[in-house]
Amino acid sequence: MATKEITSENFKSTVEQDGIVLLDFWAEWCGPCKRFGPIFEQVSEKYENYTFGKVDTEANQELSAALQVQSIPTLMMFRDGVLLAREAGLMPPQALEDLIAQAEALNMDDVRAQIAEQQAGQQEQG
Incomplete structure (x- = not known):
């Protein structure tokens, strides 16, 4: 799958x-x-079932600012709407594929439960 342009x-x-x-x-x-x-393009062709998008930080300055992107390239990886990783800097193909493998191995029900626990803890402290 080719990469797609992501905008605000x-x-x-x-x-x-x-x-x-x-x-x-x-x-x-x-x-x-x-x-x-x-x-990024090469790896996207190996993982056709996943979405690979490119965000031009110049054309999407408000989005980049809202996401606190301070250095580029920055890679963000989401699964089922949950931000799992945020990596700044040039990444070799194997590191990118390893990151994908880690995301594939996650049990998202466990991840959501951990997020809920963290949010509940923060509310108790706040």
Whole structure:
């Protein structure tokens, strides 16, 4: 599956869908982004059942600011609407594939239960 362009308009619907979603935050002027782009595209072709999206930080400054993207490239990985990973910097193909394998191995019911426990703990403290 080829990568798709992610904007402020389709971000929420993209990351909230079922399955694994990987987003590459990049900019045209960014050297490491230009080197990571082909790696991201190559890995996307191996995992056709997952969504791979690219967010141009220059064209989507409000979205990038809201997500606190401070350096690029930044990779964010979601599964079933839950942010699982956020990695800044150039990533080799094997590291990206390892991250995907970790997401595949997760029991999302357990992840959601952990999130609920954390939120309940924060509410008790707050």
